Amino acid sequence: MVLHTPLYDRHVQLGGKMVAYAGYELPVEYPAGLVAEHLAVRQQAGLFDVSHMGEFTLRGAGALAWLNNTFTNAFDSLKPGRVRYTLLCNENGGCLDDLIVYCVSRDHYVLVVNAANRAKDYAWLCEHLTEDVTLDDVSDHIALLALQGPQSAAALAQISEGELPTRNYSFAEDVRVCGKSCWVARTGYTGEYGFEIFLKPADAELVWDSLLAVVNESGEQFVSACGLGARDTLRLEAGMPLYGHEMTDAVNPLEAGLEFAVKLDKEFIGRDAIRDSVPVQRKRVGLRVLDKGIVREDAELYVGDTLVGRTTSGTFAPHLEAAIAMGLVNTESSAIGTVLEAQVRKRRLRAEVVELPFYKANK
């Protein structure tokens, strides 16, 4: 069965090229094209339908303790109105998913998980519930829009009432957009200043249309509809990992370079295995391709004749105008400045290990 988000009709009307993704039919790009959409987010503002993402509500007196015991990050310091990134690991320390936790109050949280993992996560989390918490999959009752780019605040302010959150990884529950009650969060997956807007499915078309119709002082529209293609190149340019690529259940979060979200000084599922993996034998690296050509996902990486790893994502980055990739490589070949060779069909392309992120916004 193919699922549709509440904005399916809009995507078709806008000429979106529809593809299957995580069980949904979603636009990979609109007629403007992936590159134009990518640049719109870097320069102005782009609007994404991310209603396919999964949302779970967690409630109960034991909610905080359960979060700490279940996920890699620590949540004691997470205040109401704030947001935290975390991993969910299995007993072996492999990543089951990465997700975002929104704190409404100390006994009420919202978890946003990857669409492709929604059913797996929900089943797994339910197996690990304690008696003092309840978890509900509310994904079908929430539409989610991502408005990203330096002019996203200007666009959203025009059609909203109430104070927009400004601090990164915070959210407001009391914003009205087009008169409709929404949550507005300062989160995103593009490396750009921006918002994610949680709303009722019935309000999605109104808010979508209104954001695309916003004009500047010269009367020009400045919010572009963007598809999954630009979402992927933007996150890659910003050095952000994608589940199923940079991390899987065979990769632990330290190997994926996500130590900032792993607190080994508390108990959680997979903690012992992750602790025992230190020092890790392989690491996620950023790569900039030195030769002409593009290195894509799953290319073998060599030092001389020795296979030292594989790429996990790769593209031509439209804003940087350079071929970039991320990969998992043996730790001894992961130092910044190391030049690896990527096997691309019959050719070997040199690729240098560089700092992540590839791109950082002035936000």
Place this chain on the structure above:
Amino acid sequence: MKYPDNLLYSKSHEWLQELEDGSVLIGITAYAAEQMGGVVYVDLPEADDEAELGESFAEAESVKAVSEIISPVSGVISVVNQDLEDQPNLLNDSPYDAWIVRVSDVSEREELMDAAAYEAFVAE
């Protein structure tokens, strides 16, 4: 005109122009270029390489994907358009001027479409 009348077209979206000396120029159609999006790199063959009917002789990379360019003829690649090395976007900007290779000593050729037949083919 999107598909010039003086060219012949393959089902894999290459165009072919017959030259007076019996050699042919090969490029990609406006339809192919549009499907690919902006081409950022072309992996070109070298002069004197053989072109084999139905086989890839070059690759065009866009942000989205890599696309093989299939030879509609067998012969010898006599000239390669080196401009594409530094300006791969010529394939998008002027697909019918941006020939990729010239093939001489053509020994076989697949059945090709004229402009009207190709236009109907891509409309399907």
